[in-house]
Amino acid sequence: MKETVRAPEIESRPAWSHSCALDDLVAPYAIDPAVTEGLDTEPGWARRWTARWKTAQADVISPVQDLTSVPAIASVPVRGFTWRAGQRHRPGLQYLLATGRMHGFESLAERNLLMALDFVGNVVEVLSQPFKLRFTTVDGSEDHTPDFLVLSPDSAMLIDVRPGHLVKDNDLVKFAATEWAASAVGWRYLVASGWRRQVLTSLDALSARRRPMSDRLGLRGELLELLRERPRRFGELAEATSLPAVARAHAVHLLWHRRLAMDLAKPLDDASWIYPVGRAS
Incomplete structure (x- = not known):
C-alpha cells in the first residue's frame, strides 16, 4: 500500500491576513x-x-x-x-x-x-x-x-x-x-x-489597492456591515453592495489594511472566504 505523504504543518495551517x-x-x-x-x-x-x-x-x-x-x-x-x-x-x-x-x-x-x-x-x-x-x-x-x-x-x-x-x-x-x-x-x-505557497500571489493582489482611496459612496461601511452578519465569499460580498464593481476595490483595500481578514495561503478570487477581523476561523 502506498504511503501517504503529508505536507509540512506550516503549509497546511492558515495565514490570516489580519494578524500574521x-x-x-x-x-x-x-x-x-x-x-x-x-x-x-x-x-x-x-x-x-x-x-x-x-x-x-x-x-x-x-x-x-x-x-x-x-x-x-x-x-x-x-x-x-x-x-x-x-x-x-x-x-x-x-x-x-x-x-x-x-x-x-x-x-x-x-x-x-x-x-x-x-x-x-x-x-x-x-x-x-x-x-x-x-x-x-x-x-x-x-x-x-x-x-x-x-x-x-x-x-x-x-x-x-x-x-x-x-x-x-x-x-x-x-x-x-x-x-x-x-x-x-x-x-x-x-x-x-x-x-509559503500562494502567499506572494495573495500579497501582490492586495498591494494593488494599498494606497489611500476616497470612499465618497460609503462602500467600506457597507462591506463591514455585511460581514457583521456572517463571513461571505468575496464575490458574494461585493455583489451584495450598492455598487459591486467599485466595492471590489474597496474590499481589497480593507484586506491590505487589515480591517478585513482572509487566508493568505489560498488564492484571492470570488470563492475566497472573507471574515470580519476577530472572527477569522
Whole structure:
C-alpha cells in the first residue's frame, strides 16, 4: 500500500491576513550550528569584528558590540544599486507605505520581502545594505553586507534574502557570522529563502489597492456591515453592495489594511472566504 505523504504543518495551517507576522509567511533558511565552528568566536570577538556604515559625510566604523550606538537612520546603503545591460538580477526601488519613501532592492526576491514587510506592519524604518560586516574565521577575515536592517518600535532585525537553491557553502559562513553579530546586540536575524505557497500571489493582489482611496459612496461601511452578519465569499460580498464593481476595490483595500481578514495561503478570487477581523476561523 502506498504511503501517504503529508505536507509540512506550516503549509497546511492558515495565514490570516489580519494578524500574521513575517514569520508566518516566509520560509526561513535553517543555519546548521556546526557552521559556527569555523568562526573566530574567542573572547573579545565582538570587539574584533567591525561594521562599516556609510553616511553622507564619511564612513563610520564601529565594533559589532556597538552596533546599537550607531545612528543608523543617518546612514545610506554601503553598496550602490546599479543597472547594466546583461545583468542577471533585477534591481529597483520599492515604495513602502510604512516609511513613506522608496527603498532599494537588488533582486525581485528582495522586492517581495519589502512588500511583505510593508504588509505585516510594525515597521519604523527599513535600511537597504545597511553596513558591511567584517568578521574573522579560522582562515582569516571576510566581509558580508546584509540585505536589510528593519527597525521596529522596540526591536530590530537583520535580513538576508537568498532563494534556497542559490545558497552556497560560503554563504552559510556569512549567514552564521551575521547571526552572531545580530545576537551580540539583541537583534533578530533571518535568512528568507522562500515563501509559503500562494502567499506572494495573495500579497501582490492586495498591494494593488494599498494606497489611500476616497470612499465618497460609503462602500467600506457597507462591506463591514455585511460581514457583521456572517463571513461571505468575496464575490458574494461585493455583489451584495450598492455598487459591486467599485466595492471590489474597496474590499481589497480593507484586506491590505487589515480591517478585513482572509487566508493568505489560498488564492484571492470570488470563492475566497472573507471574515470580519476577530472572527477569522
